[in-house]
Amino acid sequence: MNKLKGKIPAILLLCIAGIFIFQLCGSKEKKMDLLFRQFNNEDAPSASVMVIKDGEILFNKSYGLADIKRKIPANENTNYRIGCMTKAFTTMSIMMLKEKGLLTYETTLKDVFSDFSDYGDEITIKNLLEHESGLIDYYDLIPKDQKEQLKDQDVLNLYKEKNRLICEPGTKFGSCDAEYSLLAMVVEKVSGVKFAKFLEKNIFKPLEMNHTVAYEKGISTIENRAYGATKVDGKYVECDQSITSAVLGDGGIYTSVGDYYKWDQALYTDKLVSYDTLKEIFDGGSSDGYGDIMGYGWFHYYSHGRKVMGYYGGSCGFGSGVIRIPSEKLTAVVFSNYNTPDDYIDMYSKYMKQIADIYTKPVN
8 A cells, every 4th residue: 555655665575575485386375375474383373364256265264373372273254353444334334324314425523413512513424434534533532541441432522522623624634543433423323223233233134244243342242253462572472452442433343254255245236235325435535645545444546457445454463454356356355363563554565465466467
């Protein structure tokens, strides 16, 4: 993704080395095994990988441990927290309400929440979807003495009372996770249904994503759960929760590659929303300043005349990524329970692009 310009030298070295090694390999599976070799040992955390083309699963393999403490290996049914890839599901929820006429792009935060500060009159649903709200992100607003995990309602409360704008809404791109937490609360308020239940009723159940959940501690459970990990002093240690891990709208879904397949295939159909609405989702967004269009839970750009869509996510102990080339009906998705503070963004350049190189024409 172009916004990674600050890391280009390291990424170029990775890609050049990877391409050279790939040329020496034989089958696509061997190339994939080589790409994910850091996960392919008995002590490592896991990565579950799926490649789909024309509805057929070309590659489906899991490496490493879903639970490093209990030595439980990962498989296609392992459920990972997918971080910011949740935003595509939050977007879908909003667009469902829009199709029903319950809100519009011009609905404002003040329209939905009457007790919101007056500056909410300036922030529309469209601004939130397209990362042009002008809001300070909520990470910078969390009280220093905060001990309990934040939830979406807590995020909303951080914005209700004071003007939290850093620029006028609609004037500047600025990716802000709070926007999608606020959208989740809009879904709750407008639908009258808790966000996690809305997802379950309107997306997960219709698609038979039977093991996918927007996880709420003490309310829901996660089957075949992966536990996050990171590396400290050369050793893998469990690192599963942070103070923001319970916020749902911007990152709280747990799913598996097996269930994600059903979501991916549904996006070629009008099962959830109309084709016109899908086009709005896939074409919408604003320029991130690096040549990509970002918003509505996806980024997209063009490579070799093809539209390339994708997203990545990172949260405490987890990293995820997806690349989608609709013209070839090709999707590659990776979920991992390994993350370090600085490298989850590399998921796209280090893994997603190279997977696309293995199964189709190169992606720039």
